[in-house]
Amino acid sequence: MSRRFINRGDKPTKTGFGEGLLASGIRHPEVIALGADITASVGVNLFAERFPNQFVSLGIAEQNCVGVAAGLALEGKIPVFSTYGVFAALRTTDQIRVSVCYNNLHVVIGGAHAGLSVGPDGATHQALEDLAIMRVLPNMTVLSPCDATQTKIATQQAIHHTEGPVYIRFGRAAMPDFTSENQSFEVGKAQLLHAGDDVTIIATGHLVWEALQAAYTLKEEQIHARVINLHTIKPIDKEIIVKAARETGAVITAEEHQVTGGLGSAVAEVLACEYPVPMKFVGMPDRFGESGDPKELMKKYQLTDLAIVQAVQTLLTTKSYP
Amino acid sequence: MIQPKVNDPLLLQEISAEIRRSVITTLSQAGSGHLGASLGLADLFTCLYFSVLAHDPADPLWPGRDRLILSIGHAAPVLYTTLARVGYFPEQELATLRKLGSRLQGHPGREHGLPGLELSAGSLGQGLSVSVGRALAAKMDDQSWRVFCILGDGELQEGSVWEAAMAAAHLKLDNLIAIVDRNGVQIDGKTEDVMALEPLKEKWRAFGWEVVECDGNNHQDILTSIHLVQQVPHKPGVILAYTKMGKGVGSIEGDYRWHGKAPSKQEASRFLRELDKEVS
Numbered sequence: 001m002s003r004r005f006i007n008r009g010d011k012p013t014k015t016g017f018g019e020g021l022l023a024s025g026i027r028h029p030e031v032i033a034l035g036a037d038i039t040a041s042v043g044v045n046l047f048a049e050r051f052p053n054q055f056v057s058l059g060i061a062e063q064n065c066v067g068v069a070a071g072l073a074l075e076g077k078i079p080v081f082s083t084y085g086v087f088a089a090l091r092t093t094d095q096i097r098v099s100v101c102y103n104n105l106h107v108v109i110g111g112a113h114a115g116l117s118v119g120p121d122g123a124t125h126q127a128l129e130d131l132a133i134m135r136v137l138p139n140m141t142v143l144s145p146c147d148a149t150q151t152k153i154a155t156q157q158a159i160h161h162t163e164g165p166v167y168i169r170f171g172r173a174a175m176p177d178f179t180s181e182n183q184s185f186e187v188g189k190a191q192l193l194h195a196g197d198d199v200t201i202i203a204t205g206h207l208v209w210e211a212l213q214a215a216y217t218l219k220e221e222q223i224h225a226r227v228i229n230l231h232t233i234k235p236i237d238k239e240i241i242v243k244a245a246r247e248t249g250a251v252i253t254a255e256e257h258q259v260t261g262g263l264g265s266a267v268a269e270v271l272a273c274e275y276p277v278p279m280k281f282v283g284m285p286d287r288f289g290e291s292g293d294p295k296e297l298m299k300k301y302q303l304t305d306l307a308i309v310q311a312v313q314t315l316l317t318t319k320s321y322p
Numbered sequence: 323m324i325q326p327k328v329n330d331p332l333l334l335q336e337i338s339a340e341i342r343r344s345v346i347t348t349l350s351q352a353g354s355g356h357l358g359a360s361l362g363l364a365d366l367f368t369c370l371y372f373s374v375l376a377h378d379p380a381d382p383l384w385p386g387r388d389r390l391i392l393s394i395g396h397a398a399p400v401l402y403t404t405l406a407r408v409g410y411f412p413e414q415e416l417a418t419l420r421k422l423g424s425r426l427q428g429h430p431g432r433e434h435g436l437p438g439l440e441l442s443a444g445s446l447g448q449g450l451s452v453s454v455g456r457a458l459a460a461k462m463d464d465q466s467w468r469v470f471c472i473l474g475d476g477e478l479q480e481g482s483v484w485e486a487a488m489a490a491a492h493l494k495l496d497n498l499i500a501i502v503d504r505n506g507v508q509i510d511g512k513t514e515d516v517m518a519l520e521p522l523k524e525k526w527r528a529f530g531w532e533v534v535e536c537d538g539n540n541h542q543d544i545l546t547s548i549h550l551v552q553q554v555p556h557k558p559g560v561i562l563a564y565t566k567m568g569k570g571v572g573s574i575e576g577d578y579r580w581h582g583k584a585p586s587k588q589e590a591s592r593f594l595r596e597l598d599k600e601v602s
C-alpha cells in the first residue's frame with residue numbers, strides 16, 4: 001500500500017479509451033461506435049478501421065448522435081459516442097437527459113480532451129463542467145479514470161459491465177501511466193492508492209498522479225496522507241470516503257474541473273451528511289481556462305502536486321484533533 | 323396475435339370518432355393537457371394502429387413489430403387513447419392520465435411501464451434522431467420492420483430535426499417514415515408568423531427525402547400516401563399531413579388557442595355533442 005507508483009512513461013488517457021473500445025468490439029458485433037468527425041483525435045479510429053461495419057459516421061451533429069445512440073440502444077446495440085467533452089456532455093445535455101437517461105438506455109458517452117490539460121485550444125475546448133452536468137442526471141454513471149491503463153479497463157467495464165447510461169471522461173495530453181494492468185477495477189468502488197492517517201486526498205483523473213506525488217512529498221515532512229482514486233464520480237463510494245474522514249479527520253479533493261459541482265462537491269455532499277470534517281478543494285475556481293502548454297496551465301491554475309501539498313498544510317492548521 | 327388490418331372505411335371512421343370522444347373525455351378528466359393536436363391526429367393514429375403498423379397488442383415487445391415513435395410527446399392523449407382502443411391496456415385506465423402514480427404521464431415516460439410505448443419523449447426535436455437509430459439497427463440486422471416517427475410542424479424549428487433528416491438520407495434509411503402534423507399552428511400562433519417553415523416540401527426534398535403531401539384528416543389519402551412514400555428504395559420518406567388542430571369539433575377547429583388546453587366539464591360535453599353531429 002505504501003509502495004511508490006512508478007510512471008511507465010507518459011501516455012494520453014484517450015489512447016486508453018481507443019484501446020479499450022477496440023478490445024470491446026472483438027466478438028461483440030453489438031458494439032457500435034458513432035463518429036462526430038473527430039474520430040482520430042478522440043481515439044475511435046482504431047475501432048473504425050478494425051470494425052468498419054460497426055462504425056457509423058454522423059458528422060458534426062452531436063445532438064443527433066446522442067439520439068441515434070438512444071435508438072440503437074433501444075434495439076439492443078451498445079452504442080459508444082465520443083467527441084470532445086465540451087460537446088459530448090454540454091452541447092447534447094437535453095438529448096442525454098431525455099432520450100438517454102429518462103429512457104434509461106445503455107449508451108456509452110466518451111468525453112474526450114477533458115480538463116485544462118487540453119492546452120493551446122483554449123477555453124472553448126476545455127471541458128471543466130462535464131462531471132457536474134453529467135452527475136446530476138438520474139440513471140447516469142460517471143467515470144473519470146486516472147491514467148491510460150485504467151482508462152482502457154474502465155472503457156471495457158463501461159461497455160460490457162455497466163447498465164444504463166455511462167459518461168467516461170479522458171484527456172488528450174500525455175500524462176503519467178502508472179496503474180497496473182492487473183489492477184482490480186470496479187465501477188463504483190474507489191481505490192486506496194496510498195495509506196496514511198493524517199489527511200486524505202481524494203483525487204480523480206490526471207490529478208491522481210499529482211495527489212500521489214504530493215503524498216510522497218508530505219511523507220518527508222512526517223505528514224502521512226491517504227490517497228484515494230475516485231475513478232467513479234457516480235455512483236459514489238460513500239463507504240471509503242466516510243471511513244477516510246473518520247480515520248484522518250481532514251479531506252482534500254483534487255480534480256481538473258470546476259470546484260463547483262464536480263468531485264469536490266460530490267465528496268462534500270457525502271461528508272456533510274455522514275461525517276463532516278474540514279475540507280479543501282483543489283480545482284478550477286469558477287472561471288474559464290485559456291490557451292497555453294498543458295503543464296503551464298496546470299501550474300498557473302494550481303492543479304499540481306505542489307498546490308495539493310500547500311492545501312494539505314493549510315488544512316492541517318485548521319484540523320481539530322479528537 | 324398480430325393486429326388484423328381494418329380496410330373498411332366506415333369502420334375506420336367509427337374508430338376515429340371513438341378516439342376523439344375518448345381524447346375529449348380523458349383530457350377533461352385530467353384537467354390539463356393538449357387537446358388540439360390530439361384531435362387533429364386521430365385519423366392518422368387510427369390508420370397507423372388499425373391499418374398500417376404490424377404490431378401485436380398482446381405482445382408489445384414482439385421483435386418484428388413496426389415501431390411508432392411519437393416525437394411530439396404533448397400529443398400523448400391521442401397515443402394513449404389509440405393504444406387503449408386497440409387493446410394494449412384497459413380503456414378505464416385513461417382516467418388516470420396525468421394523475422399521481424399513473425402509467426399515463428403527461429408526456430410519455432417508459433419507466434412507468436405503459437405497454438406499447440416506444441419512447442419517453444417530450445422535449446421537442448429528439449424523436450427523429452432516435453428513429454434514425456432504430457431504423458439503422460434494423461438495417462444492420464437485416465430486419466424488415468419499419469420505423470414511423472410523428473413530428474409536429476412547430477417542432478421542425480428545432481435544428482436537431484434537420485441533423486436527423488440529414489443523417490437519415492445519408493444512411494439511406496428507406497425503412498423510416500416521418501409524418502409531419504402540418505396543422506400550421508403552434509402555441510404562439512401560425513407557424514408562418516412565429517417562424518416560417520415554407521417552402522417545407524422543398525426543404526425535405528433538398529435534404530434527400532421522398533416527400534408526399536396528404537390530407538391528414540382523410541383516411542384514404544393517409545393510407546395512399548403511406549403506401550406511396552415507401553416506393554423509393556434507399557430514401558427515407560416523409561408525409562406532410564395537413565391536419566386541422568381540433569378536428570371534429572367545429573367550434574375549435576384550426577384554433578391555436580386549443581393547442582395546450584384541456585376542456586372543462588361543460589366544454590367537454592359541448593364538444594362531444596358537436597362531434598356527434600359531425601359523425602352523423
Ligand SMILES: [Mg+2]
Pocket residue numbers: 474475476503504505506507508
Ligand atoms: Mg403544429
